Amino acid sequence: MALLPKPAGSIAGGRIIYRGRDLAHEPVKQVRELCATEIAMIFQDPLSSLNPVFSIGYQVAEPFRRRQGMGKKEAWARALDLLKHVGIPNAEKRIRDYPHQFSGGQRQRIMIAMAIALGPRLLIADEPTTALDVTVQKQIMNLLADLQAETGMAMILISHDLGVVADVAERTAIMYAGRIVETGTIREVYDHPAHPYTRGLLDSIPSTSDIGKRLTPIVGSPPNLLALPAGCSFHPRCPFATDICRTVEPPLRQPVGWLPGHEAACHRSEEVLAHG
Amino acid sequence: MCVLGYVLRRLLLAVFVLWGVATVVFIVVRMVPADPALLIAGETATPQQLAALRHDMGLDQPLILQYLQYLGKAVVGDFGNSYLQSVPAMFLIGQVLPNTALLAVLACALALVVSFPLGLIAALRVNGLADRAVTTSSLVVQALPGFWVGVVLLLIFSRTLKWLPSAGLTNAQSLILPAIVLALPFIAILTRLTRSGLLEVVGEGYIQTARAKGLAERTVIFPHAIRNATIPIVTVVGLEFGTLLGGAVITETVFSFPGSDGCWSRPSRPATTTSPRPASSSSPSPSSSSTCSSTCSTPTSIRE
Amino acid sequence: MADTAGDPPLLRVTHLKVAYPIRSSVLMRSIGENLAVSDVSFDVRAGETVGLVGESGSGKSTIARTVIGLVKPSDGDIEFEGRSISGYSSRRMKGVRRDMQMVFQDPYASLNPRLTVRDLIAEAWRVHRGIVPSNRWTAEAKELMERVGMNPDYASRYPHQFSGGQRQRIGIARALALRPKLIICDEAVSALDVSVQAQVLNLLDDLQTEFGLAYLFISHDLSVIEHLCDRVLVLNKGVVVEQNGTRELFEDPQDEYTKALLAAVPVVRPWLDPAS
Ligand SMILES: Nc1ncnc2c1ncn2[C@@H]1O[C@H](COP(=O)(O)OP(=O)(O)O)[C@@H](O)[C@H]1O
Numbered sequence: 001m002a003l004l005p006k007p008a009g010s011i012a013g014g015r016i017i018y019r020g021r022d023l024a025h026e027p028v029k030q031v032r033e034l035c036a037t038e039i040a041m042i043f044q045d046p047l048s049s050l051n052p053v054f055s056i057g058y059q060v061a062e063p064f065r066r067r068q069g070m071g072k073k074e075a076w077a078r079a080l081d082l083l084k085h086v087g088i089p090n091a092e093k094r095i096r097d098y099p100h101q102f103s104g105g106q107r108q109r110i111m112i113a114m115a116i117a118l119g120p121r122l123l124i125a126d127e128p129t130t131a132l133d134v135t136v137q138k139q140i141m142n143l144l145a146d147l148q149a150e151t152g153m154a155m156i157l158i159s160h161d162l163g164v165v166a167d168v169a170e171r172t173a174i175m176y177a178g179r180i181v182e183t184g185t186i187r188e189v190y191d192h193p194a195h196p197y198t199r200g201l202l203d204s205i206p207s208t209s210d211i212g213k214r215l216t217p218i219v220g221s222p223p224n225l226l227a228l229p230a231g232c233s234f235h236p237r238c239p240f241a242t243d244i245c246r247t248v249e250p251p252l253r254q255p256v257g258w259l260p261g262h263e264a265a266c267h268r269s270e271e272v273l274a275h276g
Numbered sequence: 277m278c279v280l281g282y283v284l285r286r287l288l289l290a291v292f293v294l295w296g297v298a299t300v301v302f303i304v305v306r307m308v309p310a311d312p313a314l315l316i317a318g319e320t321a322t323p324q325q326l327a328a329l330r331h332d333m334g335l336d337q338p339l340i341l342q343y344l345q346y347l348g349k350a351v352v353g354d355f356g357n358s359y360l361q362s363v364p365a366m367f368l369i370g371q372v373l374p375n376t377a378l379l380a381v382l383a384c385a386l387a388l389v390v391s392f393p394l395g396l397i398a399a400l401r402v403n404g405l406a407d408r409a410v411t412t413s414s415l416v417v418q419a420l421p422g423f424w425v426g427v428v429l430l431l432i433f434s435r436t437l438k439w440l441p442s443a444g445l446t447n448a449q450s451l452i453l454p455a456i457v458l459a460l461p462f463i464a465i466l467t468r469l470t471r472s473g474l475l476e477v478v479g480e481g482y483i484q485t486a487r488a489k490g491l492a493e494r495t496v497i498f499p500h501a502i503r504n505a506t507i508p509i510v511t512v513v514g515l516e517f518g519t520l521l522g523g524a525v526i527t528e529t530v531f532s533f534p535g536s537d538g539c540w541s542r543p544s545r546p547a548t549t550t551s552p553r554p555a556s557s558s559s560p561s562p563s564s565s566s567t568c569s570s571t572c573s574t575p576t577s578i579r580e
Numbered sequence: 581m582a583d584t585a586g587d588p589p590l591l592r593v594t595h596l597k598v599a600y601p602i603r604s605s606v607l608m609r610s611i612g613e614n615l616a617v618s619d620v621s622f623d624v625r626a627g628e629t630v631g632l633v634g635e636s637g638s639g640k641s642t643i644a645r646t647v648i649g650l651v652k653p654s655d656g657d658i659e660f661e662g663r664s665i666s667g668y669s670s671r672r673m674k675g676v677r678r679d680m681q682m683v684f685q686d687p688y689a690s691l692n693p694r695l696t697v698r699d700l701i702a703e704a705w706r707v708h709r710g711i712v713p714s715n716r717w718t719a720e721a722k723e724l725m726e727r728v729g730m731n732p733d734y735a736s737r738y739p740h741q742f743s744g745g746q747r748q749r750i751g752i753a754r755a756l757a758l759r760p761k762l763i764i765c766d767e768a769v770s771a772l773d774v775s776v777q778a779q780v781l782n783l784l785d786d787l788q789t790e791f792g793l794a795y796l797f798i799s800h801d802l803s804v805i806e807h808l809c810d811r812v813l814v815l816n817k818g819v820v821v822e823q824n825g826t827r828e829l830f831e832d833p834q835d836e837y838t839k840a841l842l843a844a845v846p847v848v849r850p851w852l853d854p855a856s
């Protein structure tokens with residue numbers, strides 16, 4: 001969404017294709033025009049993502065006013081509808097309140113209202129529930145799922161919690177050290193992990209079936225991104241590693257004999273799958 | 277309701293602060309070895325004259341009684357007579373404070389008007405040429421002593437170019453140079469504050485949100501970033517205004533301006549340096565010192 | 581939980597009530613109080629793990645801080661090995677702290693950045709004289725490092741040179757230095773990556789078997805609690821709404837709040853869950 005902080009980060013290569021346009025090579029200004037109308041985003045920490053010195057009504061009405069040139073009255077009326085829609089209780093009264101007067105879950109609802117205001121086709125949710133309690137997390141995920149069913153927008157859900165993703169998403173991409181190491185439908189990937197990292201993650205999660213038993217963690221710790229190991233960056237922690245892993249970086253590929261659409265970046269996916 | 281309660285609480289707190297300041301002033305004045313009676317009567321006075329004077333001034337009473345009397349009078353706005361001029365202190369201050377305040381307010385306004393765009397430009401082009409120019413010159417300006425800048429500006433604009441008057445308060449024009457001199461270090465501080473405040477705010481999550489809403493970069497800065505960045509600026513302006521009043525006195529000296537500075541410059545006596553008043557530093561300090569005590573303690577070294 | 585054996589439990593908390601004063605901004609006079617914990621009772625027996633779950637603000641950390649003597653209870657009693665410690669002076673509390681240690685959530689903030697790992701561990705021996713002679717400090721510290729799965733050659737490194745999981749191991753080694761009988765873990769694994777979290781959970785498990793430690797384990801993560809604890813207390817707004825053996829509580833929750841909490845936990849493979 002061209003939100004990278006300017007001097008610190010820039011796109012070093014690659015393409016971002018959105019409806020046939022390569023956003024990575026378009027000027028920031030053009031990309032920003034797509035923001036909110038085509039692509040919208042919500043963030044991990046709803047408190048710091050809302051401006052503390054403007055009322056929530058102002059902030060939710062802003063896309064209508066600045067992007068669609070709507071008058072203040074009309075924009076605020078639309079904002080009120082949105083706030084009701086995302087489940088802010090007593091929205092008529094609370095529309096003039098400031099972000100700090102709301103609970104964490106309500107703030108995330110406000111963020112969502114703002115994001116869907118202009119009917120985007122794609123919503124990117126970056127750890128939308130990480131800062132919230134489980135019960136609130138559930139409500140927010142349900143809200144997102146409902147909104148998606150209603151509007152038909154696509155959603156990219158970013159999370160460190162495999163469980164949160166499982167309920168809502170159809171497909172998943174697992175990332176390790178800055179790369180996608182495995183993609184496929186949630187069921188395929190979770191039931192038949194083809195990359196040792198995915199497998200390690202799934203085994204690390206305490207679950208009802210292994211109560212009282214020892215967990216099987218991934219050995220070692222995540223790598224320093226400034227000094228990634230050569231070859232497959234997972235090799236120092238990988239129980240399947242062989243010589244080729246230390247020198248050749250594995251490309252994403254479909255493991256021989258498995259369903260199309262399921263890909264992993266591992267030289268030995270077939271062995272990994274055979275073990276599961 | 278909430279705001280009113282807050283104001284009341286602050287005012288209550290201010291009473292305690294004033295009491296504390298008054299007490300400290302009293303203690304400091306009593307601790308200074310100089311004897312006010314001796315100062316007024318002169319070295320040649322007889323012991324009888326001194327004793328009489330001390331009795332007049334109430335200096336022969338027990339310390340605690342003096343303190344209570346002093347407090348009692350201060351509460352009703354009677355700060356006694358000036359030890360130097362035998363005129364009520366309040367009268368002296370009332371005569372000259374408005375001019376000093378006018379100068380300070382003017383300087384403050386000037387500083388705000390100039391520093392804000394400078395800080396904004398610097399922040400929008402971080403590490404660019406404009407940014408480096410603004411940051412460096414603000415450091416240089418802040419390091420220059422105010423009285424020196426005053427003299428230099430006088431030489432240029434009054435003596436050489438003859439554009440502006442050099443002394444006194446005759447018309448609006450005579451305010452220009454003093455206000456500029458007073459404002460310069462303040463401009464430097466505020467510029468850097470605006471710059472750093474904006475840079476900090478721009479890194480916040482809600483600015484990212486504003487961009488994600490597809491707002492034009494202009495709208496992201498005005499009003500989103502600006503409104504947050506002004507919070508520390510308002511705070512510092514409030515705190516620094518006291519310092520500005522203090523600084524005004526020095527500037528007035530350079531420009532022979534009839535402000536508070538006049539309080540202490542008329543009687544020409546050698547003993548001013550031991551005048552029993554708390555000293556304050558002549559350079560702008562970030563603390564908000566009590567305006568009166570800092571105003572009244574003109575560093576005489578500059579004048580003589 | 582009746583004490584059948586007759587000897588007192590390691591830790592007994594009875595009718596604990598903790599209120600934080602709300603102070604006026606003028607004179608710092610107390611103008612009311614915020615009841616963080618009201619009427620909480622539970623026992624921890626030697627070698628046992630008791631879990632404390634609840635959403636943020638439910639009072640979990642307050643209970644931990646009160647037990648270890650950092651916060652004074654407003655009412656109720658805390659007994660350690662049969663002695664009432666809630667009225668102890670800080671000097672007498674020092675003696676109790678030998679047997680009762682704490683591991684915090686944030687392994688970054690809770691370790692003094694200016695001390696080496698060896699010094700961090702030896703600090704406890706400096707405070708509690710006569711446990712380990714000073715010429716043995718380095719050797720003992722290295723032994724403890726080895727015990728928590730760290731390379732003892734790193735004894736002279738500083739905390740910032742380690743990853744989050746490693747730092748949490750340092751925190752645990754430090755807590756173990758005095759051979760305590762009870763360790764209070766306040767969200768000790770919450771900031772860690774799942775794969776690393778599993779390593780630390782295994783470590784805690786091993787240490788319990790080896791030293792007969794008891795844990796008071798605080799977490800908002802129900803799957804971790806379910807994995808590690810023998811008994812669980814569910815806390816809601818400072819009140820224990822339910823307490824039971826872990827298996828019983830997870831299989832047959834009685835309280836409505838517990839039910840809601842359990843239902844909200846995301847399931848990694850929802851398609852395997854018979855309920856949904
Ligand atoms: N130092 C403190 N001063 C005042 N109130 C506090 C303090 N610490 C916690 N509280 C309040 O006590 C309640 C319980 O907090 P806490 O024990 O930290 O909960 P938890 O650890 O379960 O998230 C909350 O309402 C919180 O705001």
Ligand code: SF4
Nearest residue numbers: 232235238245266267
């Ligand atoms: S490529 Fe090798 S090291 Fe990398 S994940 Fe596969 S088996 Fe492991």
Ligand SMILES: [Mg+2]
Nearest residue numbers: 640641642767
């Ligand atoms: Mg806590």
